[in-house]
Amino acid sequence: MSLLSETGKYFLLMKRVFVLPDRRKMFFRQFPKELEKLGLQSLPIVAIISVFIGFIMTMQTKLNTSNPLLPVYTTGLVTRDTLLLEFSSTILCLILAGKVGSNIASEIGTMRITEQIDALEIMGVNSANYLILPKIVAFVVMMPFLVIFSMGLGLVGGYFVGILTNILTTGDYLMGIQYAFVPFYIFYSLLKSMIFAFIISSVAAYYGYYSYGGALDVGKASTNAVVNGSILILFFNILITKIMLN
Amino acid sequence: MIEVKNIDKSFDGNQVLKNVSAIFETGKTNMIIGQSGSGKTVLMKSIIGLHRIDKGRIEYDSRNLPDMRMSEIRILRREVGMLFQGSALFDSLSVLENVMYPLEMFSPTSKEEMIDRAYFCLKHVNLEEKAFKLAPSEISGGMQKRVAIARAIALQPKYLFCDEPNSGLDPKTSLIIDKLIHEITHEFDITTIINSHDMNSVMEIGENIIFIENGEKAWQGNKNDIFHVDNEALNNFVFASELYKQVKQANQ
Numbered sequence: 001m002s003l004l005s006e007t008g009k010y011f012l013l014m015k016r017v018f019v020l021p022d023r024r025k026m027f028f029r030q031f032p033k034e035l036e037k038l039g040l041q042s043l044p045i046v047a048i049i050s051v052f053i054g055f056i057m058t059m060q061t062k063l064n065t066s067n068p069l070l071p072v073y074t075t076g077l078v079t080r081d082t083l084l085l086e087f088s089s090t091i092l093c094l095i096l097a098g099k100v101g102s103n104i105a106s107e108i109g110t111m112r113i114t115e116q117i118d119a120l121e122i123m124g125v126n127s128a129n130y131l132i133l134p135k136i137v138a139f140v141v142m143m144p145f146l147v148i149f150s151m152g153l154g155l156v157g158g159y160f161v162g163i164l165t166n167i168l169t170t171g172d173y174l175m176g177i178q179y180a181f182v183p184f185y186i187f188y189s190l191l192k193s194m195i196f197a198f199i200i201s202s203v204a205a206y207y208g209y210y211s212y213g214g215a216l217d218v219g220k221a222s223t224n225a226v227v228n229g230s231i232l233i234l235f236f237n238i239l240i241t242k243i244m245l246n
Numbered sequence: 247m248i249e250v251k252n253i254d255k256s257f258d259g260n261q262v263l264k265n266v267s268a269i270f271e272t273g274k275t276n277m278i279i280g281q282s283g284s285g286k287t288v289l290m291k292s293i294i295g296l297h298r299i300d301k302g303r304i305e306y307d308s309r310n311l312p313d314m315r316m317s318e319i320r321i322l323r324r325e326v327g328m329l330f331q332g333s334a335l336f337d338s339l340s341v342l343e344n345v346m347y348p349l350e351m352f353s354p355t356s357k358e359e360m361i362d363r364a365y366f367c368l369k370h371v372n373l374e375e376k377a378f379k380l381a382p383s384e385i386s387g388g389m390q391k392r393v394a395i396a397r398a399i400a401l402q403p404k405y406l407f408c409d410e411p412n413s414g415l416d417p418k419t420s421l422i423i424d425k426l427i428h429e430i431t432h433e434f435d436i437t438t439i440i441n442s443h444d445m446n447s448v449m450e451i452g453e454n455i456i457f458i459e460n461g462e463k464a465w466q467g468n469k470n471d472i473f474h475v476d477n478e479a480l481n482n483f484v485f486a487s488e489l490y491k492q493v494k495q496a497n498q
Binding site for chain 2: 022023025026110111114115116118119121122123124125126
């Protein structure tokens with residue numbers, strides 16, 4: 001029952017969010033700020049994680065597939081497809097659910113408990129639309145760029161294995177990442193990540209918007225946003241994969 | 247004028263407001279007083295429409311709020327200014343931008359006119375110009391209240407709501423804020439409703455006082471009548487301190 005009412009409340013909030021802004025000028029003033037805050041400020045963490053994961057994934061794949069019958073390009077191919085299909089979309093989004101989700105939930109939650117949202121409502125502003133829409137749109141727009149950035153840096157990370165260790169040659173790795181490339185995987189990954197971006201931002205906004213009480217409750221809202229956002233990402237990952245890759 | 251008629255409000259079966267009726271007059275500082283938990287905040291939030299009432303009427307110059315659709319309520323709210331207990335200034339905006347915000351949202355005027363209006367409002371509440379570019383966190387609590395008043399009057403509201411305007415302020419600053427609200431009410435002929443349990447405010451600017459006890463209206467009058475009331479609950483509340491007991495004796 002609680003799940004049903006929470007879901008209903010979420011969709012009612014989204015109904016208030018997805019209407020034309022009272023003042024488009026205000027939306028377009030907020031939008032670049034959100035692009036910068038949610039997207040550009042996520043670049044460092046995305047870069048660090050992608051390079052390291054690309055590196056370790058290549059190393060692990062090579063060390064655990066030592067069968068001489070396997071072709072030399074196997075490591076590069078496995079690394080590339082893992083990055084394209086899962087890491088740079090799903091795992092990256094799980095990480096961003098922590099960073100961006102908690103940021104959105106705590107920002108809106110703090111505005112709620114300090115009565116700033118009430119102030120907006122009393123002015124006659126659709127607070128849900130004004131506060132949440134720029135965040136969702138900005139994050140959904142930014143996500144494909146973050147994913148492509150992550151894919152590129154993940155592959156660069158793998159390349160470093162060839163340079164810094166002697167377990168793999170750069171030639172074998174480069175051959176592997178170009179072998180049997182399926183461009184559809186990029187489309188699949190980008191589409192999936194945009195859906196995840198919507199889930200992260202809207203779920204976090206929901207928990208922030210309906211938080212009440214004090215600082216402790218904002219912390220709880222933030223935790224709920226991250227946990228439930230992550231669970232939904234995993235669930236939708238199965239669903240989207242089933243629909244698009246089956 | 248705002249008139250509430252026979253309003254009830256419950257939360258999870260717990261009735262907080264019981265058949266409350268009152269008239270809040272235009273051009274007067276109308277005060278809702280009562281102990282903590284008596285229901286005065288719920289009454290104010292119900293009048294504004296932040297709580298949906300179970301029964302009754304809330305008439306803004308004959309326009310009944312509970313009958314309105316959300317879009318109509320939003321239009322009505324553009325005639326409303328509110329001063330929150332914690333000021334509720336937007337952290338991400340400067341003092342000037344906070345006052346300009348309602349103008350940018352709803353005023354059809356040019357940017358220059360908006361800036362002029364924001365300057366007028368900020369100067370009207372005696373805020374120094376050097377504070378205009380500062381963030382709300384960089385100014386004192388008293389100054390934040392003044393900025394919140396300036397923001398509330400920016401769109402020239404017909405109705406002004408003040409929730410515990412003196413909360414967290416020293417007595418001298420409280421007096422300044424009270425006088426400011428009183429002046430603005432008279433100058434712009436606004437229907438002002440103040441939610442307070444500060445007796446200094448009541449004695450200073452209480453032109454129409456409504457005393458709420460256990461969710462019911464227990465008394466209505468003005469600051470002069472209050473000295474001659476038989477209502478025990480009101481006397482216990484208003485004249486709780488030794489100082490006010492002496493003031494009452496001096497007035498009788």
